[in-house]
Amino acid sequence: MKLLTHNMLMSPGTKNGYPLAIEVEKMETVEAEFNGEFTARMVEKLDYAALLSTLRSLSVETGLPAAVPAEYAGDEVFLKALHHALMEIEILEGYLVCPETQKKFPIREGIPSML
Amino acid sequence: MADATPSARPSARARGQPYICQFAKCWYEWRLGELRAAAAVTDVEVFVDADEERAWEARRYGVLLRAFLPDDEAVRRLAGRAVLVKNITEEWGSGRDWDEFAAALRAFPAERSAPFLAAGITFKINVTTLGRRLLEEERQQLIKQLEPLLAFRGSVRMRDPDVTFVLFVDTPSMKGEEGCTSTTARYRFGRWIADGRRDLVHKYDLKTRNYIGTTSLDPELSLVMANLARLRQHDLVYDPYCGTAGTLVAAAAFGARVLGCDLHGPAIRGQLRTRSGPGKQSWDAAVQGIPETFAAYGLLPPVALIQGDSGAHLAFLRAVPGGLFDAIITDPPYGIREKPAEVADEKLLSRAIEEHHLASHVPKTALAPIEHILADLFLLAEGSLVDGGRLVFLLPTTAPFTEAVLLAPPSLVFEGAFEQMMAARWSRWCITMRRRPRDVSQQHAAAVPPVPAAETVETRTPSAIFERAVLRPDDAHLIGDDKRAVAAAQSLLHPELLKKSSSARRRLARRLDKLTGGTTAQAEGGHDGHGAGSPPVPLPGAYGASTRAMRRQVRNQGRGKYEARVRAQLGAIVAGHDEGVHTNAWRLGGPFVRRWWLSTLAAGAVLLTASLLARAGARSKR
Numbered sequence: 004m005k006l007l008t009h010n011m012l013m014s015p016g017t018k019n020g021y022p023l024a025i026e027v028e029k030m031e032t033v034e035a036e037f038n039g040e041f042t043a044r045m046v047e048k049l050d051y052a053a054l055l056s057t058l059r060s061l062s063v064e065t066g067l068p069a070a071v072p073a074e075y076a077g078d079e080v081f082l083k084a085l086h087h088a089l090m091e092i093e094i095l096e097g098y099l100v101c102p103e104t105q106k107k108f109p110i111r112e113g114i115p116s117m118l
Numbered sequence: 119m120a121d122a123t124p125s126a127r128p129s130a131r132a133r134g135q136p137y138i139c140q141f142a143k144c145w146y147e148w149r150l151g152e153l154r155a156a157a158a159v160t161d162v163e164v165f166v167d168a169d170e171e172r173a174w175e176a177r178r179y180g181v182l183l184r185a186f187l188p189d190d191e192a193v194r195r196l197a198g199r200a201v202l203v204k205n206i207t208e209e210w211g212s213g214r215d216w217d218e219f220a221a222a223l224r225a226f227p228a229e230r231s232a233p234f235l236a237a238g239i240t241f242k243i244n245v246t247t248l249g250r251r252l253l254e255e256e257r258q259q260l261i262k263q264l265e266p267l268l269a270f271r272g273s274v275r276m277r278d279p280d281v282t283f284v285l286f287v288d289t290p291s292m293k294g295e296e297g298c299t300s301t302t303a304r305y306r307f308g309r310w311i312a313d314g315r316r317d318l319v320h321k322y323d324l325k326t327r328n329y330i331g332t333t334s335l336d337p338e339l340s341l342v343m344a345n346l347a348r349l350r351q352h353d354l355v356y357d358p359y360c361g362t363a364g365t366l367v368a369a370a371a372f373g374a375r376v377l378g379c380d381l382h383g384p385a386i387r388g389q390l391r392t393r394s395g396p397g398k399q400s401w402d403a404a405v406q407g408i409p410e411t412f413a414a415y416g417l418l419p420p421v422a423l424i425q426g427d428s429g430a431h432l433a434f435l436r437a438v439p440g441g442l443f444d445a446i447i448t449d450p451p452y453g454i455r456e457k458p459a460e461v462a463d464e465k466l467l468s469r470a471i472e473e474h475h476l477a478s479h480v481p482k483t484a485l486a487p488i489e490h491i492l493a494d495l496f497l498l499a500e501g502s503l504v505d506g507g508r509l510v511f512l513l514p515t516t517a518p519f520t521e522a523v524l525l526a527p528p529s530l531v532f533e534g535a536f537e538q539m540m541a542a543r544w545s546r547w548c549i550t551m552r553r554r555p556r557d558v559s560q561q562h563a564a565a566v567p568p569v570p571a572a573e574t575v576e577t578r579t580p581s582a583i584f585e586r587a588v589l590r591p592d593d594a595h596l597i598g599d600d601k602r603a604v605a606a607a608q609s610l611l612h613p614e615l616l617k618k619s620s621s622a623r624r625r626l627a628r629r630l631d632k633l634t635g636g637t638t639a640q641a642e643g644g645h646d647g648h649g650a651g652s653p654p655v656p657l658p659g660a661y662g663a664s665t666r667a668m669r670r671q672v673r674n675q676g677r678g679k680y681e682a683r684v685r686a687q688l689g690a691i692v693a694g695h696d697e698g699v700h701t702n703a704w705r706l707g708g709p710f711v712r713r714w715w716l717s718t719l720a721a722g723a724v725l726l727t728a729s730l731l732a733r734a735g736a737r738s739k740r
Contacts, residue, residue: 008422117426
């Protein structure tokens with residue numbers, strides 16, 4: 004599961020079940036093809052604060068600024084760092100934990116089960 | 119009809135130059151819609167003359183369409199996207215006969231043709247025939263006839279020429295049937311510009327795919343759906359019922375990034391046993407799966423695969439204010455081949471099972487009614503599509519489809535539906551809906567009162583138009599009664615089948631004339647109804663006698679009597695009964711089938727009685 008996916012997922016049937024905490028058992032960095040246009044298009048769909056807090060909880064250093072820069076579309080350094088955070092960090096095994104109900108959603112072989 | 123030649127017909131709104139689009143001979147009603155969608159994606163303006171469009175719709179099986187397109191560059195862009203287009207040719211002249219054609223070709227402006235006819239340019243001329251094949255000599259003859267019409271100065275080169283010319287010869291077939299041919303132009307000549315994307319259909323063939331399931335989507339249909347969704351590069355596409363990701367492969371083929379969700383874990387984990395790809399010989403989840411399929415095609419891997427229930431009550435996607443996905447393309451399970459399931463697992467949902475069992479737990483599911491599936495899909499689309507994003511999905515129906523049946527929220531605008539006939543009783547529709555811009559939808563919802571529920575909900579709910587395509591209990595008795603069977607079949611059968619069966623009846627009439635020397639065919643040719651016009655002839659013997667019985671008769675009674683029998687049967691069919699209806703009624707459960715069932719039942723009853731008697735006997739002995 005990439006962090007882009009994690010940024011979209013919430014605990015079903017809850018009001019405040021976002022963002023889900025991650026209990027990591029196995030995490031990998033997998034190289035993915037960078038595309039500036041795609042990454043820029045993802046920015047407006049992101050919850051940037053949730054992404055930063057997740058990165059902190061995983062203790063992954065990506066060099067992302069505290070807020071999205073105003074001119075992010077042309078900012079290659081920012082987009083590359085964002086791409087690394089969103090697309091290259093893979094959670095292969097572990098759990099997603101609902102902050103509201105403490106329900107656990109297993110991640111196996113990189114596929115989260117949201118049931 | 120128009121008195122001017124097709125090429126000279128003035129067209130006030132027409133912009134650009136006339137081009138000839140040659141379409142594939144399949145997905146007949148879809149092709150123009152797909153072309154228009156592909157044109158919208160590639161920013162090409164397509165204009166089709168109103169007359170031409172009417173003729174195109176009327177002949178249905180046609181393959182050539184004259185469309186006005188801006189320029190060659192735009193045509194190449196369009197052809198690079200359209201899946202149902204074989205090729206596009208710049209039209210230089212066309213006519214209903216050779217003289218008209220020759221005049222049109224001579225009138226083609228020299229300044230436009232000169233660069234391609236000049237000395238030093240290599241060219242070849244292809245002759246494409248429709249309706250009937252031509253002998254090589256006939257082709258050569260046509261090319262010779264063409265020579266004086268244009269000032270060819272270049273040299274011929276069959277391999278890699280600079281310019282390829284195409285002469286379309288549109289001939290009615292030997293049988294005199296209209297079929298793929300058109301009456302608007304028998305001859306067309308032009309310069310080939312580009313081929314369409316038929317190659318994608320072969321590239322994504324399921325037979326060579328790494329990982330498929332039992333209900334993986336037809337790649338051609340999935341590619342067309344991707345075009346109808348008007349996907350652009352870097353769009354984010356979601357399939358809530360992805361299965362083995364057939365829809366997503368096609369979306370990724372057009373440059374989209376994809377996410378898939380399915381309730382069935384093994385399907386998305388690559389654990390289905392497959393009959394193609396590397397898993398075929400020794401079923402091995404390590405070498406097959408959805409990411410492996412994408413890699414084998416050289417596509418960017420899916421962004422995410424998620425196991426989850428797409429029901430609205432279990433929605434696991436965060437609400438993004440401006441929408442998340444650019445398109446949702448899906449083939450939901452409706453219970454025809456794939457069980458429509460939703461999670462009904464109290465234990466799992468309430469986390470009453472132990473944590474270490476969570477990952478391996480297989481959720482208990484229940485059948486999801488079609489209304490649930492559609493309502494969930496609409497809610498998902500409403501919440502997660504970006505403004506102007508499209509929802510493209512498949513819906514099987516057993517009755518004529520109307521938009522009202524969808525009961526979609528006002529935020530989704532119905533864009534169109536294309537029908538794929540699956541069997542006599544049911545069709546599959548591909549439905550496209552567009553997400554209304556959010557602020558406008560709120561105004562709209564406030565301004566327009568909701569559709570009166572009584573009209574749509576009670577009379578035409580989705581399950582009312584979708585019944586399993588099985589024999590109804592009351593159909594069987596209809597089949598025995600000829601007139602009622604015909605009437606019943608007419609109300610049940612697909613109109614296309616009825617059309618086919620009336621042509622079959624005409625064919626039979628011709629055969630009958632050969633046998634009897636009569637004039638049934640001429641009489642029959644006049645009316646186009648379904649056998650209601652002519653009075654029924656008294657019918658000797660059983661109407662529904664099977665071909666097997668006829669064969670038996672040939673063996674037993676010799677040819678003369680057989681011919682008499684055939685004559686009687688054909689007479690009956692031609693006179694008032696529809697051959698197509700007859701055969702289909704037979705398939706649904708004619709007298710032969712009924713007899714078979716009765717004999718099976720009788721045999722079963724005899725066996726049961728015998729075994730009961732034997733057991734009773736054994737008991738009394740003891």
